[in-house]
Amino acid sequence: MLTLAYLGPTGTYTEAAALAYCNWLGDTSGRKGKLVPYPSISQTLESLLQGTCDLAVIPIENSIQGSVTVSLDSFWEKEALQVQQGLVLPIHHALISRGTGLEQIKTVYSHPQALAQCQHWLERELSQVTLHSTNSTAEALHYLQDPQVGAIASERAAQLYDLPILAYGINDHRDNCTRFWVVRRAKDRIDLPQAPGPAYLSLAFSLPHNSPGALLNPLQVLADYGINMSRIESRPTKRLLGEYLFFVDLEAPKEPAILSEAIAAFSKYTEILKIFGSYTVLTVGNSSLEE
Numbered sequence: 001m002l003t004l005a006y007l008g009p010t011g012t013y014t015e016a017a018a019l020a021y022c023n024w025l026g027d028t029s030g031r032k033g034k035l036v037p038y039p040s041i042s043q044t045l046e047s048l049l050q051g052t053c054d055l056a057v058i059p060i061e062n063s064i065q066g067s068v069t070v071s072l073d074s075f076w077e078k079e080a081l082q083v084q085q086g087l088v089l090p091i092h093h094a095l096i097s098r099g100t101g102l103e104q105i106k107t108v109y110s111h112p113q114a115l116a117q118c119q120h121w122l123e124r125e126l127s128q129v130t131l132h133s134t135n136s137t138a139e140a141l142h143y144l145q146d147p148q149v150g151a152i153a154s155e156r157a158a159q160l161y162d163l164p165i166l167a168y169g170i171n172d173h174r175d176n177c178t179r180f181w182v183v184r185r186a187k188d189r190i191d192l193p194q195a196p197g198p199a200y201l202s203l204a205f206s207l208p209h210n211s212p213g214a215l216l217n218p219l220q221v222l223a224d225y226g227i228n229m230s231r232i233e234s235r236p237t238k239r240l241l242g243e244y245l246f247f248v249d250l251e252a253p254k255e256p257a258i259l260s261e262a263i264a265a266f267s268k269y270t271e272i273l274k275i276f277g278s279y280t281v282l283t284v285g286n287s288s289l290e291e
Contacts, residue, residue, distance in 0.1 A: 001034050002190075004182075005044045005053040008037020011138035011157030017089045017180040018057040020284040028193045039135055041070050045078055048185060055084060055190070061179040062091070064172065065116045067233055071181075072247055075276060076204055076235070083202055083277035085182040085194060089284045092176070093118055095167040096141065096158045097150040102166060105129055109140035110152035118152055120172040126150075179281070195282035199252040200230065201259065202277060205270040206237060206245050215246070218269040225262040227253060252278055 004022065007014040015035060022033035033055075038044040041058050048056040059068045075081055093114055099105055105126055108115070112133045115122070122129065129150075134140045140151035141161050150166065158165050184190055207214045222229055231249040253259055267273045 001032055002055060003036060003053040004033045005036050005038055005047045005056040007041055007044055007058065007136055008039065009136065009138045010037060011141065011153065011160045012037075012136045013089065013091060013154060013178060014057055014059055014136070014180065015138075016154065016156060017059075017087050017178075017284070020089065021057065021085065021087055021182055021282065024195070024282060025192065031192070039139075041068070042074050045074050045081065045183065048183060049078060049080065051185075054184070054188070056183045057087075058181055058183060059113075059178050060181045061231075062113055062117065063175065063177045065113050067247070068113065069235065072204075072233070072235055076245060076247075076274065080186040081276070082184050082186040083181045083279045084184045084190070084192065086200065086279050086281035087180040087182065087284060088177055088281055089180065090175075090177050091117070091171060092155065092169050093137075093152050093171045094155050094158055094165045095150050095170055096144065096153055096163050097147065097166050098144055098164065099147040099150065099166065102126060104148055105150040105166075106148040107132065107143075107146075108150045108152060109134050109143045111135070111137045111140070114152045117171045117173075117176055121170045125167070125170075181279075194280045197280045199278050199280055201250045201252045201275070202248070202279075203250070203263075203273065203275045204245055204247045205266075205273045206243075207269075208271040210243065214269075218266050221262060221266045221269070222250065225253075225258055225265075227251065227259070227262055 004018050006018040018035050026032050044056050047053050058071050060071050061067045107130045109132045114137050115131055137153035138157050143149050228251040230251055233247045234244040237243045237245055
C-alpha cells in the first residue's frame with residue numbers, strides 16, 4: 001500500500017486532493033493509498049525525502065491568488081523531487097462557526113490563501129472582523145470554541161468536525177480551483193499510471209548574469225522549437241535584491257526527442273536548471289471531495 005503525505009490536519013483541501021488521487025489510482029490500478037498529515041508543506045516534502053512516505057501531495061497554484069510560493073521555494077531548495085501527477089480541484093469555501101449569525105462574528109481564522117480568496121465577501125459581510133492566518137484551513141477549526149470566532153474551510157471539513165456552517169460558497173470567484181502536485185523522490189521509479197491527456201513539463205532556472213536578452217535567450221529556444229510555455233513566474237533567489245529564479249510550465253510536444261533537444265539548447269543560457277518532471281493533469285469534479 002502506498003503512503004501519501006499531505007498538508008494536514010484532516011479536512012484540508014490538500015487531503016481532499018490526496019483522497020481524489022487515491023480514489024482514481026484505486027479505480028485505475030487497484031492500488032490503494034494511506035494518508036499521513038503533516039503540519040506544513042515543507043515538512044510534508046521533507047517526510048518524502050526522508051523515506052517515511054512514498055508520495056507527497058502539495059498545493060502549487062490557485063486560480064485566484066496564483067502560486068503557493070512556499071511550494072515553489074521548497075521545490076527549488078530541496079533536491080531530488082519529481083512531479084508524478086498534477087490534479088485540479090474545485091474550491092468552494094464555507095464560513096464555519098458555533099455562533100448563531102454573521103453579526104456575532106468578531107474574528108476569522110484561515111489559511112492566507114483562503115482569506116485572500118474570500119477577501120471581497122469578508123469586506124462586504126464582515127468588514128469589522130479581525131483576520132488571523134493559520135497553516136491550513138482545517139487548522140483554523142481548532143479556534144472555534146468561542147461563538148464569536150469563525151473559520152474559513154470546506155464543507156467537508158465542517159462535516160468531519162461536526163461544526164455548523166453560517167455561509168457557503170463565499171469565495172469571490174465561482175470557478176475557484178487549486179492545482180496540486182503529487183510528488184515522488186527522483187530516485188524512485190514507482191510504477192503508477194498517469195491520467196489521460198496532454199503532458200506538461202515543469203522546470204525552474206536561474207540566469208548566469210543580469211543583462212539585456214538574458215531571459216529572452218532561453219525563451220527564444222522554446223519558440224524556435226515550437227514549444228508553448230503555459231506559465232512563467234519569477235521568485236527571488238534570496239541571494240541579491242533584484243536577482244530572480246524563473247518557474248516555467250511547458251506543454252510537452254508529442255515527440256520526446258524534440259523536447260530533449262530543446263531542453264539541451266535551453267540549458268546553455270541558464271546558470272542552474274532544475275527539471276521538476278513531466279506529468280499529466282487529473283481534473284477532479286466530484287463535489288464531495290472539494291477542498
